[in-house]
Amino acid sequence: MKYPFGTLTLTDGAKRRIGEALASGRLSSGELVRQFEQRYAAVVGTAEAVAVSSGTDAVALALATLYDFGAHRGDEVILPALSFLATANAVLMAGLKPVFVDIRRETLNIDPARIEPAVTGRTRAILPVHLMGKPADMDAIREVARGRGLYVIEDAAEAHGAAYKGTSAGALGDMGAFSLYVAHIITTIEGGVVTTDSEEFAAILRSLRADGRACNCKQCVANIGTEACTKRWEGGTDRRFLFERVGFSARMNELEAAVGLGSLEMYDEIIARRRENLTALIQRVDAMGPYLSTFHEEPHERFGPHALPVLVAEPAPFSRDQLVRYLAEHHIDTRSLFQSMPTQCPGYAFLGYRVGDFPEAEYVGRSGFHVGCHQDIGLDHIDYFAETLRRFLKEHA
Numbered sequence: 001m002k003y004p005f006g007t008l009t010l011t012d013g014a015k016r017r018i019g020e021a022l023a024s025g026r027l028s029s030g031e032l033v034r035q036f037e038q039r040y041a042a043v044v045g046t047a048e049a050v051a052v053s054s055g056t057d058a059v060a061l062a063l064a065t066l067y068d069f070g071a072h073r074g075d076e077v078i079l080p081a082l083s084f085l086a087t088a089n090a091v092l093m094a095g096l097k098p099v100f101v102d103i104r105r106e107t108l109n110i111d112p113a114r115i116e117p118a119v120t121g122r123t124r125a126i127l128p129v130h131l132m133g134k135p136a137d138m139d140a141i142r143e144v145a146r147g148r149g150l151y152v153i154e155d156a157a158e159a160h161g162a163a164y165k166g167t168s169a170g171a172l173g174d175m176g177a178f179s180l181y182v183a184h185i186i187t188t189i190e191g192g193v194v195t196t197d198s199e200e201f202a203a204i205l206r207s208l209r210a211d212g213r214a215c216n217c218k219q220c221v222a223n224i225g226t227e228a229c230t231k232r233w234e235g236g237t238d239r240r241f242l243f244e245r246v247g248f249s250a251r252m253n254e255l256e257a258a259v260g261l262g263s264l265e266m267y268d269e270i271i272a273r274r275r276e277n278l279t280a281l282i283q284r285v286d287a288m289g290p291y292l293s294t295f296h297e298e299p300h301e302r303f304g305p306h307a308l309p310v311l312v313a314e315p316a317p318f319s320r321d322q323l324v325r326y327l328a329e330h331h332i333d334t335r336s337l338f339q340s341m342p343t344q345c346p347g348y349a350f351l352g353y354r355v356g357d358f359p360e361a362e363y364v365g366r367s368g369f370h371v372g373c374h375q376d377i378g379l380d381h382i383d384y385f386a387e388t389l390r391r392f393l394k395e396h397a
């Protein structure tokens with residue numbers, strides 16, 4: 001049996017829209033992107049959504065809006081040491097400085113007790129990550145943010161369908177940044193989207209994704225009815241070629257939006273299937289004995305069923321790498337559970353952190369991996385995974 005990590009649900013609705021877009025010849029950002037934004041905002045429960053070209057861009061653009069609100073280049077952003085490296089890359093892409101704090105091993109998320117001591121006079125934002133779709137401790141995070149006048153931007157790349165105390169991920173801070181990459185729950189193949197309740201943030205995001213241009217109204221940026229736009233010549237010059245900010249080239253195209261609209265049509269079904277799988281996978285790992293563990297949903301939250309994280313206990317009579325190689329030999333696809341970005345990713349050595357600075361994130365970096373729970377696997381895959389784990393443990397523990 002083969003147990004792949006991810007899947008792509010390309011619906012009939014998506015294929016129809018792709019065909020229509022191809023026939024129309026209108027392929028760069030347009031009506032479909034706007035429709036995708038409206039439907040995505042409705043799913044998350046925010047007033048606005050702005051589609052961009054990746055989850056990394058979503059985080060970077062959300063952070064770059066802060067220059068309109070008094071931030072300066074080089075100001076600091078507090079984020080967890082453990083995440084996919086894109087989270088930290090996005091901070092640097094936005095021209096800001098990442099300040100890392102350790103995580104809690106049980107939640108895989110930023111340790112809220114460590115945030116306040118990391119705040120300085122140059123801190124502008126907290127960037128929690130809802131890793132593996134488990135919401136970060138938002139009450140504690142928002143309390144620090146409120147007390148110190150900081151913005152909260154959620155890296156919700158892996159948290160489609162997650163909720164914290166009844167509110168969806170992406171609606172828990174000032175802005176939420178989602179990845180729509182193919183391995184994620186809702187996908188445009190490549191893509192990202194920022195959600196927010198603020199019309200002001202949304203307008204700045206539309207400017208930032210189009211190189212920082214002044215023209216940022218919903219119609220013009222999607223090239224819908226541009227000729228009729230009354231704002232285009234405001235101030236006596238063509239606002240499409242007036243650049244107000246240092247921007248990005250980060251637009252979504254119509255073909256990607258078509259795939260995303262199809263994905264959204266199956267949203268409830270995809271989430272339900274993945275939740276069922278994740279629950280069954282957690283039960284199997286819980287029954288594996290002392291050397292393997294996973295995370296658990298708490299009463300106040302709902303997981304976004306992104307994937308199943310697994311941690312190998314330290315000490316154990318085998319390593320994470322031995323186990324994932326065994327799984328690979330049995331055609332079970334895994335991914336590492338990322339690394340401590342400042343101390344286990346060589347590209348970040350220039351920041352001067354040292355191994356040992358983030359013991360919890362580093363433990364996960366050595367001992368964690370994750371497995372898919374996607375809509376195209378079923379109980380037979382899950383039983384096969386459990387049986388393969390049992391055989392490995394019998395041989396090695």
Ligand SMILES: Cc1ncc(COP(=O)(O)O)c(C=O)c1O
Binds near residue numbers: 155191
């Ligand atoms: C936590 C996290 N943040 C950011 C990203 C970046 O998203 P993308 O790959 O769409 O740029 C990812 C991607 O998987 C992620 O897992």
